[in-house]
Amino acid sequence: MPAPISVIIPTLNAEAVLPRCLESLMEGLEAGLIRELVISDGGSSDATGALAQAWGAEVVQGGASRGGQLRRGCAAARGDWLLVLHADSRLSLGWADVAARALAQADQAYWFQLRFDQGGLPARIVAGWANQRSRMGLPYGDQGLLISKTLYEAHGGYQDIPLMEDVALARALKGQLCGLDAQVTTSAEKYRRQGWLRRGGRNLWTLLRYFAGADPASLAAAYRK
Secondary structure, eight states, X not given: OOOSEEEEEEESSOTTTHHHHHHTTHHHHHTTOEEEEEEEESOOSSSHHHHHHHTTOEEEEOOSOHHHHHHHHHHHOOSSEEEXXXXXXXXXXXXXXXXXXXXXXXXOEEEEEEEESSOHHHHHHHHHHHHHHHHTTOOOGGGOEEEEHHHHHHTTOOOSXXXXXXXXXXXXXXXXXXXXXXXXXXXXXXXXXXXXXXHHHHHHHHHHHHHTTOOHHHHHHHHHO
C-alpha cells in the first residue's frame, strides 16, 4: 500500500529557506507516511526548482499566486492525505507520530501549533494569538494543514485567489478543524523587518476587510505595499 501523505509546498524564490523545511519532513519519510513531495512554484528566478528536483520533488509550474499554486499542487498530488506547508516553515520533532494518529479521522482537518524562530516576547504573543484564532476555526497557512484528499475536494479545495486562500478554505471547513499536539516553526523575518505590531495589525486589518467583502486581488495589492 502506498504511503498516505502527499506534501505540497508553494514556492517563490525559496532557495534559502526550503532546505530546512524539507529536512523536517524526513521523520515522516522514515516512518512510511510520505508518498511524494510536490513543489508548486510561482516562477522562481533562483535555484528553488533545481533544489526541489534534487530532493526528488515533482515541480509544478504556474503563476505566482499562492491560491493558484496550492490548487495546482493539490491537484497534482496522488496521496490520500495532503500536508500543506509554507517553504519558510519547519515541523517539530515528533510530528510524524502525531500525524499518524490523526489519519484515523478522515472527516477532520488539522493545523499545527505555531511558533516563530526568533522574536522573544512579541513572537510569543503573536503566536499565542494565532493559535487562539485557530482554535476558533481560522488557522492561517503558516500553521500548515493536514487534510484528507476526500475532505479537501468535498469543500472545493483552495480558491485560485492571490490572498486569503487559507482563510477561505478554513471557513469552508468550519467545525472540522482541529489542532494537533505538534508545532510548526515559521520564519519571523517579515515581522522583524516590518515590526511585530505593524505587521500584526496589518494582518488583522486585511482579515477584517476580507470578511467585509473586499476583493482578494485588491487586498493582495495593498498587502504587497
